[in-house]
Amino acid sequence: xxxxxxxxDPFERDRGGPxxxxxxxxxxxxxxxxxGGALGRVQAHVRAVDGVDFEVMKGETLGVVGESGCGKxxxxxxxxxxxxxxxxxxxxxxxxxxxxxxxxKEFRRQTQMVFQDSYSSLNPxxxxxxxxxxAPQVHGVPKREAVARARDLLARVGLDPVRFAGRxxxxxSGGQRQRVNIARALALQPRLVLLDExxxxxxxxxxAQVLNLLMDLKDEFGLTYLFIxxxxxxxxxxxxxxxVMYLGQVAEIGPSDVVFDRACHPYTTALxxxxxxxxxxxxxxxxxxxxxxxxxxxxxxxxxxxxxxSFVEQVCSSVQPRLTEAGPQHEAACLMVVPGSGHSKAPVxxxxxx
Amino acid sequence: MLVYLxxxxxxxxxxxxxxxxxxxxxxxxxxxxxxxxxxxxxASAELQAQLRALYGFDQPYIVQxxxxxxxxxxxxxxxxxxxxxxxxxxxxxxxxxxxxxxxxATLIGFFFGSLFGFVAGxxxxxxxxxxxxxxxxxxxxxxxxxxxxxxVIIFAAILGWLPPTGKGDESSLWESxxxxxLPAVTMSVIPMGIVARTVRAxxxxxxxxxxxxxxxxxxxxxxxxxxxxxxxxxxTALAVMGLQLGYLLGGSILIETVFSxxxxxxxxxxxxxxxxxxxxxxxxLVLALFFVxxxxxxxxxxxxxxxRIQRS
Amino acid sequence: MAALAQHTLAAxxxxxxADGYWIGVWRRLRRDPVAMVALAVIVAxxxxxxxxxxxxxxxxxxxxxxxxxxxxxxxxxxxxTDELGRDxxxxxxxxARLSLFMGITPVILAFFVGSAIGITAGYAGGRVGTxxxxxxxxxxxxxxxxxxxxxxxxxxxxTGNALVSLTVVFVPQIARVAEAVTTQVRQRDYVEAxxxxxxxxxxxxxxxxxxNVLGPIFVYATSLISVSMILASGLSFLGLGVQPPNPEWGxxxxxxxxxIYVQPWLAALPGVMIFFTxxxxxxxxxxxxxxxxxxQ
Numbered sequence: 001x002x003x004x005x006x007x008x009d010p011f012e013r014d015r016g017g018p019x020x021x022x023x024x025x026x027x028x029x030x031x032x033x034x035x036g037g038a039l040g041r042v043q044a045h046v047r048a049v050d051g052v053d054f055e056v057m058k059g060e061t062l063g064v065v066g067e068s069g070c071g072k073x074x075x076x077x078x079x080x081x082x083x084x085x086x087x088x089x090x091x092x093x094x095x096x097x098x099x100x101x102x103x104x105k106e107f108r109r110q111t112q113m114v115f116q117d118s119y120s121s122l123n124p125x126x127x128x129x130x131x132x133x134x135a136p137q138v139h140g141v142p143k144r145e146a147v148a149r150a151r152d153l154l155a156r157v158g159l160d161p162v163r164f165a166g167r168x169x170x171x172x173s174g175g176q177r178q179r180v181n182i183a184r185a186l187a188l189q190p191r192l193v194l195l196d197e198x199x200x201x202x203x204x205x206x207x208a209q210v211l212n213l214l215m216d217l218k219d220e221f222g223l224t225y226l227f228i229x230x231x232x233x234x235x236x237x238x239x240x241x242x243x244v245m246y247l248g249q250v251a252e253i254g255p256s257d258v259v260f261d262r263a264c265h266p267y268t269t270a271l272x273x274x275x276x277x278x279x280x281x282x283x284x285x286x287x288x289x290x291x292x293x294x295x296x297x298x299x300x301x302x303x304x305x306x307x308x309x310s311f312v313e314q315v316c317s318s319v320q321p322r323l324t325e326a327g328p329q330h331e332a333a334c335l336m337v338v339p340g341s342g343h344s345k346a347p348v349x350x351x352x353x354x
Numbered sequence: 355m356l357v358y359l360x361x362x363x364x365x366x367x368x369x370x371x372x373x374x375x376x377x378x379x380x381x382x383x384x385x386x387x388x389x390x391x392x393x394x395x396x397a398s399a400e401l402q403a404q405l406r407a408l409y410g411f412d413q414p415y416i417v418q419x420x421x422x423x424x425x426x427x428x429x430x431x432x433x434x435x436x437x438x439x440x441x442x443x444x445x446x447x448x449x450x451x452x453x454x455x456x457x458x459a460t461l462i463g464f465f466f467g468s469l470f471g472f473v474a475g476x477x478x479x480x481x482x483x484x485x486x487x488x489x490x491x492x493x494x495x496x497x498x499x500x501x502x503x504x505x506v507i508i509f510a511a512i513l514g515w516l517p518p519t520g521k522g523d524e525s526s527l528w529e530s531x532x533x534x535x536l537p538a539v540t541m542s543v544i545p546m547g548i549v550a551r552t553v554r555a556x557x558x559x560x561x562x563x564x565x566x567x568x569x570x571x572x573x574x575x576x577x578x579x580x581x582x583x584x585x586x587x588x589x590t591a592l593a594v595m596g597l598q599l600g601y602l603l604g605g606s607i608l609i610e611t612v613f614s615x616x617x618x619x620x621x622x623x624x625x626x627x628x629x630x631x632x633x634x635x636x637x638x639l640v641l642a643l644f645f646v647x648x649x650x651x652x653x654x655x656x657x658x659x660x661x662r663i664q665r666s
Numbered sequence: 667m668a669a670l671a672q673h674t675l676a677a678x679x680x681x682x683x684a685d686g687y688w689i690g691v692w693r694r695l696r697r698d699p700v701a702m703v704a705l706a707v708i709v710a711x712x713x714x715x716x717x718x719x720x721x722x723x724x725x726x727x728x729x730x731x732x733x734x735x736x737x738x739x740x741x742x743x744x745x746x747t748d749e750l751g752r753d754x755x756x757x758x759x760x761x762a763r764l765s766l767f768m769g770i771t772p773v774i775l776a777f778f779v780g781s782a783i784g785i786t787a788g789y790a791g792g793r794v795g796t797x798x799x800x801x802x803x804x805x806x807x808x809x810x811x812x813x814x815x816x817x818x819x820x821x822x823x824x825t826g827n828a829l830v831s832l833t834v835v836f837v838p839q840i841a842r843v844a845e846a847v848t849t850q851v852r853q854r855d856y857v858e859a860x861x862x863x864x865x866x867x868x869x870x871x872x873x874x875x876x877x878n879v880l881g882p883i884f885v886y887a888t889s890l891i892s893v894s895m896i897l898a899s900g901l902s903f904l905g906l907g908v909q910p911p912n913p914e915w916g917x918x919x920x921x922x923x924x925x926i927y928v929q930p931w932l933a934a935l936p937g938v939m940i941f942f943t944x945x946x947x948x949x950x951x952x953x954x955x956x957x958x959x960x961x962q
Contacts, residue, residue, distance in 0.1 A: 036357065080862045108864040121855035125687055125877035131856070134873060135863035168687075181859075188863060372804030380820040491952070495944040497896045499903055500919060500937025507930040604809030608900050612923075623904065626819035638808075638816045646807045 014058070016094035021055035022192055022224045023079070023111075028052040028088035030071075030078055030248075034297065044297050048074045050248035052088075053323070056192070061218070061225040063239030063256065065232055065271065067293055071248040072228045076194045079226075080113060092192075109139055112185035116197035118177035122169040122184075128154070129165035132184045139188065146187075153183035156220070157213060175206035179213065186221065194226045199234060211238060232275040236260050241329070244268045247296055247304045250323060254330030264332035267305045303335060315342040359654050366650050373646060374426065377639040378419050381631045431636035436628040441636035444621060449603075449640060451521065452610070452617030455534055456602040459541035464595045467546040471553025476583075478558045486550060493547025502540040502612035509536060519614040537613040541606065545598035552594045556587040589659040596652035600645040687881070694957040701953020707946040715762035722756035726913045735929050746932045748918070749925050750911075754932065757913040758939055764825075764914040765940065768907060769895035772829055776836035777887045783837065784844020785879060789852055789871055799845055805838040814897050818906040828907035832898055836890055843886045847879045854878075885958055889951035892944045899940045915939045 029052075031045035049071040056062045064072050078085045081097075081104055092110065095102040112135075115121040122131050132150035137143055151161035157179040169177055178198065185193055195214070199207045211234065218225060229235050235242060235256075242259040244252040244267065252265040263269045270289045289308060294300055300307050306316035316335055323331040324338045335343040397405075406412045410421060425432070431441035467490075474486035510518035522533035560566060560583050569579060607619030614620065618637055625633035695701055714721060729751035736747040738754075745754035787798035805813065817831035851857065852875070860870045899916025901907035908914035910921065918936040926933045 077858070082858050082861055105864040108862055111862075113859065113862050115855040115859065117855055121859055123856040123874050123878065126873075134860065135865070138860075138863055138865040138869060184859065368800060369803055369807050372801070373807050376804060376808075377816075380816060383817075384820045385822055491945065491948055495892055495896075495941065495948045497899060497916075497937055497940045497944065499900060500934065500940060503919065503923065503926065503937065504934050507926050507934060511927050511930050601809045601811075604812035607811060607815050608903065611904060622815060622819065626815070626904075626906070631820070634816070634819055638812060641812055642808050645809055645812075649807075 014093070018058055020058075020094045021091075022058045022093055023056040023226070024091040024094075025052060025054050025079070026089045026091070028075065028078055028090070029086045030074055030083065031086045046296050047248050047299055048296060049078060049085075050296075050299070052245075052248070052250055054243055054250060054253060056224060056226055057241075059222065059224055060240040061227050061238055063235035063242040064226065064228045064245060065230065065235050065242060066245035066251075067271075067289075068230060069293060069296065070245040071296075072230075072245055073196050074248075075245070076113060076196045076226065076228055079194060080108060080111060109188045110190050111192040111194065112188055112190040113194040113196060114178070114181050114185050114198040116200055118174050118181055118201065119169060121181050122177060124169055127166050127168060128159075128172070128180050129161070131169075131180065132187050135184065135188050149187060150183070153186055154180070156186075156217070157183045159183075173206075175202055175210060178202060178210055182210075182213070182217070186217065189221070190223070192224045192226065194228070196228045197230070198227075200229060200231060207234070214238065232260075232272065244271065247293055247299050249304060250333060251305065252330075252332040252334075253323070254327065254332075258327060258330050262327075264326040264330070264337050265305075265334045266309045266311050266336075268332075270308075270310075303333075305334075311336060311343075311345065313343055358657060362650065362653060362657075366646060369646055370643065373642045374423055374639060375419065377635050377642065378422055380635050380638065382415065384629075384631060426636075426639065431639065432632040434625075434630055434633045436624070436630040436633065441633050444633060445618070445637050445640045448616065448618040448621040448637070449644075451615060452603055452606050452619065455538045455541060455609075455615065455617070456599060456606060458534060458538035459602055460545055460595060460599045462538060462542035463545035463598065464549055464591075466542070467549025468553050468591060470546075471550040472557055472583075474550070475554040475557025476561070478554075478561075483554075486554070490547040490550040490554075493543050493550070496543060498540055498543055499608040499612050501543060502536070502609055505536050505540055506612070519612075521616055537609055537615050540612070541602055541609050544602060544605065545595065548598060549591065549594055553587060553591055556590055557583055560586050589656050592659075593652045593656045596648060596655070600648040603644050603648075604641045691881075691954075691957045695953055698953045698957065700949050701957070704946040704949035704953065707942065708950060711762055711766060711943055711946070714759055715766050718760045718763055722753075722759045724753035724756040726752060726757045726760040727911050728752065735925055735932065737929055738932055738935075745935060746929060748932075749921060754935060757918060758915070758935065761913040761915045761918060761936065761939065764908050764912060765895070765899060765916070765943070768825065768828065768832075768898035768902070768914065769943070770891055772832035772836055772898065773887050773890050773894050775829070775833040776840050776890075777883065779833070780837040780840025781844045781880065781883050784841035784846075784883070785848045785871065785875065787841070788845040788848025788879075789867065789875060791849065791852065795845070795849075799842075802838045802841050802845075805834065806842065810835045810839075810893070811897065811900070814901060815904065815906070818901055823906050823909060825908055828898065828901045831901070832894060835897070836887075836894065839890065840883060840887055844879060844883050847882045848875060851875055851878045881958055885951065885955050888947065888954055892947040892951065895940060895944045895947065 028049055030049040031047055033042040034044045034046060035041065036043045052071070052075060054062070064075070066072050074083070077083050078088070079090060090097045090107075092102055092107050097107045098104050122128075126134070129147055129150045132153060133143070133146035136146040136149055141149070151165055154161040154164055159176060159179055164172070164176070164180075169180070172180065178201075182198075198214075199210050202210060214225070215238065217223065225238070227235065227238055239256045241254060242252075242256050243250055244259065244265065246267050252259060252263065252268045259268060260272065263272060274289055294304070294307055300317070302315075302317040302319055303309070303321050306312045309316065313335075319335060319341065321333045321335045321338055321341065323333045326332045326337045335341040336345040337347075339347045403412070410418055413421070422432075429442055431445065433439070434441050434444060437444070470486040470489060474483040477483055506518045509516045516536055517533050518536075520533060522529040524530055561579075566579060566582060569582065603618070606615075606617055607622050609615070610617045610619030611623055618641055622634065622637050624630065625637060695705075729748070731751055733743070733747050734751040735749060736743050736751075738744070738746045740746055743753050743755070745758065748754055748757065783798060783802070787795040787802075790798075808816070814831050814835045817834055818828050821827035821831065857870060857874055860874050865873075898907060899914070899919070902914050902916035903920045905917075905920065908917050910917065915936040919933075919940075922933040922936070
């Protein structure tokens with residue numbers, strides 16, 4: 001900490017020090033009401049995100065994986081308050097978002113998002129440079145300076161400003177548009193970037209280029225990434241740690257290598273075995289996931305995965321497993337990990353079942 | 355589906371309430387005293403106050419509205435200031451006349467509109483299609499009151515084949531019908547263009563769908579394909595027809611004026627120029643209610659007929 | 667940041683400019699012969715209205731009882747004279763002024779009011795949006811002719827009241843379209859991205875929503891001008907709009923009704939003007955819709 005700087009200055013780059021997580025999420029919850037009947041009353045809730053806790057450390061890339069509908073994208077949108085959470089708290093560098101210490105607007109300046117659909121995420125009526133310069137202008141940067149910054153960022157994401165600044169989105173390819181979106185996200189000089197399926201819609205060759213660009217930019221600007229994707233190969237490539245989500249809850253979280261090589265949660269194992277791999281050593285004999293995930297309106301009781309799990313036992317339908325330590329920095333929400341949970345494969349532990 | 359239908363009915367209630375509020379307000383946006391046309395010019399203040407109390411104009415608006423609505427629900431729309439007769443009676447009689455030509459016009463418009471639309475959609479891109487499309491633009495662009503005049507000029511003034519105006523001798527079915535032809539044909543132009551456009555789009559869309567291509571590949575005859583097209587296009591086309599009938603009921607005023615046809619338009623015209631506000635209010639309320647309820651019925655019928663329609 | 671700005675300021679190369687959206691629309695519209703003919707007709711009508719004092723051979727208001735209802739082709743009166751002996755050609759030319767004004771003005775007014783209401787409802791969404799749209803639905807529940815006649819009937823005859831009535835008729839229709847397109851645009855990721863960058867609703871609507879919704883609303887509004895022309899002249903035809911002796915096509919049609927047995931074709935002339943104007947606006951609106959309906 002620089003001596004003399006006010007302790008609560010949110011503009012200070014690293015306030016809490018390297019040990020404070022950049023992002024801490026506590027009990028994040030989003031239930032969408034389902035209306036029905038003749039009077040349109042609320043009849044049920046979709047539990048899109050159902051009690052999620054996690055941390056993102058400074059400078060790391062946290063990968064988030066899961067099937068579609070597991071709440072990955074909703075989580076990202078909740079973080080930025082693009083949709084209002086039903087419950088939960090978000091801390092940024094130790095400061096509570098929405099508190100006098102850190103306003104939502106300031107948090108949004110420091111946290112930016114890149115969306116999946118590169119076309120829909122650029123205003124078709126604005127030139128590329130105007131799209132990028134928009135956010136800085138919102139935060140009071142004079143237009144001339146904002147445009148200069150936009151052009152510089154275009155160059156940094158590999159697009160020649162002379163050729164691209166005055167163009168409209170429809171004149172660009174998908175990969176080029178996604179580069180523009182990344183430049184747009186960086187225009188506010190954020191510390192955290194949420195990448196929501198940011199490379200999923202791209203061709204494989206373009207995807208690799210954009211991934212490399214993301215890695216370079218991360219080093220160049222000292223960024224932290226929350227990288228959401230359904231593509232496990234990509235997540236493994238880019239992430240330091242991985243969080244696996246299932247039906248709005250965290251199933252497993254841990255260092256990338258550990259989760260990919262020694263997964264504890266049967267869901268993770270199943271997900272990994274459905275992952276296409278050309279390496280024969282990585283082929284598993286586990287049955288891949290069958291069918292669709294259950295309906296998030298009325299999720300299964302107990303462990304949410306028990307309806308599709310090959311290790312299911314009686315206890316799984318009644319006891320909901322908590323995230324439990326399975327190794328260094330590695331946690332899983334499975335009764336086979338929780339000591340003394342009653343599952344036959346659980347460690348006969350000293351701990352008390354949740 | 356039942357839930358959807360129920361919700362559709364429930365949703366109509368506030369609309370009906372709003373519509374009656376607008377009709378009620380009509381009298382109060384009118385400039386001047388609503389009593390001015392019944393009061394003798396030299397009426398004493400006492401008499402004015404008496405009449406005001408009699409018509410309830412001395413009450414606050416909300417009380418007036420609730421009273422008026424309560425009476426309207428029992429079928430009492432007040433008394434015509436000009437004729438002194440019950441508004442309900444006058445409106446019901448007029449609606450009967452309007453319905454006659456509106457139904458006839460809808461049938462004519464639907465028949466020819468579907469025919470044009472079908473041919474245009476079936477031979478999409480051909481000269482027939484372009485002619486039919488242009489005719490339907492003419493249909494929606496024509497000032498129908500002028501078309502009515504032109505028809506009168508041709509068939510009554512020049513050729514003398516049909517009577518120009520009025521309802522004719524009602525004891526003679528033939529005479530009545532002859533008087534209905536010109537107004538109904540004029541009116542039929544309004545739905546014709548819209549039905550033609552809708553049917554053309556529907557037919558072209560159905561023909562480009564895979565199941566029709568598949569049926570053709572299986573060697574189904576043109577007649578078989580025709581049946582398929584009709585079956586799939588009918589619900590939407592019928593819905594459009596139903597809605598058009600509603601428009602015609604409410605939109606007949608100009609045509610009825612041209613032909614001096616004693617329907618709702620005629621009544622409205624009189625009510626406006628004699629400043630007969632209760633009659634104006636009552637006629638408009640009845641026509642708007644007709645329109646809203648017709649919309650509701652069409653919507654429900656369409657849902658019932660076409661299970662593919664997803665409503666949420 | 668300072669270095670960052672310097673980098674580009676040092677090399678202020680002119681960026682390659684792409685054509686804006688409206689230039690593209692105009693280029694496509696120009697290739698549509700039907701729409702261009704329609705546009706030419708409309709421009710001609712507007713010029714006729716503006717230049718009426720120079721084009722009209724006679725005073726449209728002064729008539730002579732001795733030369734009433736002369737047929738088309740009479741020497742000195744190429745389109746004949748009306749029931750008060752006024753020159754028809756002059757009245758038709760002058761009539762363009764009031765007829766076009768009465769037809770176009772309500773749509774312009776309704777475009778502003780309806781867009782404001784619809785965009786507000788669409789962007790706000792939720793309860794506010796629902797309340798606004800339900801109120802709009804009430805007015806939508808009246809057939810347009812009925813609502814126009816009811817309102818101007820209650821307000822009383824006159825051009826001002828007719829304009830107000832017609833505007834009220836078109837506001838709900840435009841508001842509905844505005845609400846629908848705004849709701850669509852609001853769900854686009856660029857609006858989410860703008861919110862995520864901390865921009866307030868007014869800024870987002872100004873920069874990101876307006877440019878994307880005004881086009882479709884505008885096209886819809888042009889398609890209403892044709893209806894509005896017919897309705898406006900219709901109100902005058904009923905005696906509710908423009909008042910005699912002013913020349914207006916609908917009103918002329920009404921006063922000439924009595925003459926259909928004497929000079930049938932003469933009586934139909936003002937309607938031909940309404941018909942042509944209405945067709946031209948309809949075809950232009952169709953062309954505009956096609957020119958804008960290009961997936962970019």
